[in-house]
Amino acid sequence: xxxxxxxxxxxxxxxGTSVKIECRSLDFQATTMFWYRQFPKQxxxxxxxxxxxxxxxxxxxxxxxxxxxxxxxxxxxTLTVTSAHPEDSSFYICSASGQGSGNYGYTFGSGTRLTVx
Amino acid sequence: xxxxxxxxxxxSYEGQEVNITCSHNNIATNDYITWYQQFPSQGPRxxxxxxxxxxxxxxxxxxIPADRKSSTLSLPRVSLxxxxxxxxxxxxxxxxGFKTIFGAGTRLFVKA
Numbered sequence: 001x002x003x004x005x006x007x008x009x010x011x012x013x014x015x016g017t018s019v020k021i022e023c024r025s026l027d028f029q030a031t032t033m034f035w036y037r038q039f040p041k042q043x044x045x046x047x048x049x050x051x052x053x054x055x056x057x058x059x060x061x062x063x064x065x066x067x068x069x070x071x072x073x074x075x076x077x078t079l080t081v082t083s084a085h086p087e088d089s090s091f092y093i094c095s096a097s098g099q100g101s102g103n104y105g106y107t108f109g110s111g112t113r114l115t116v117x
Numbered sequence: 118x119x120x121x122x123x124x125x126x127x128x129s130y131e132g133q134e135v136n137i138t139c140s141h142n143n144i145a146t147n148d149y150i151t152w153y154q155q156f157p158s159q160g161p162r163x164x165x166x167x168x169x170x171x172x173x174x175x176x177x178x179x180x181i182p183a184d185r186k187s188s189t190l191s192l193p194r195v196s197l198x199x200x201x202x203x204x205x206x207x208x209x210x211x212x213x214g215f216k217t218i219f220g221a222g223t224r225l226f227v228k229a
Contacts, residue, residue, distance in 0.1 A: 034217065044219040093160045106217060108160035
């Protein structure tokens, strides 16, 4: 079946540094990828949608200069949290869709736990 | 995107059947209904998807009435490992490419 690999699974960084999270579709071409963040005991909140080769579309209230999304290939999208601060600590999840993605359209990564200290 | 409403939480015991209902009054003609399961610190996992009537797979059944304004996820004989959050999503996700908005989900707690 369709697999999306998300890396790293957890990361701790110092305040003010940048962190990059990768999301790879292993066995299908991900024409569209989505990035979510999830705070404890809350639902997933969509941050942005990216189509391969295009600029990402950010949801209202999400700072595009802080959360840089790159979707340069059909198998890889990255989310870079720039100048991270403790309030950016969260669980970040990607999902991908495209031909062959199975699961009736979407496959999710396993998530990345970001802790900013 | 159709808004969904689910119970915030449910409790059950091992071996019981659990039914979680989702309301989606504004569902569009092209919309499918998809259910996901999420364990703590993991990404959501696809459970089942349907358009109308009944769908069954190896882990669950999905019942959708004729007006499609609601749906019920049925988990037969739950076990402790079914303790998770269950999300009902409505949208034209059958072919992917459309953004998926998650509602609050239902937190299911299965007790021994």
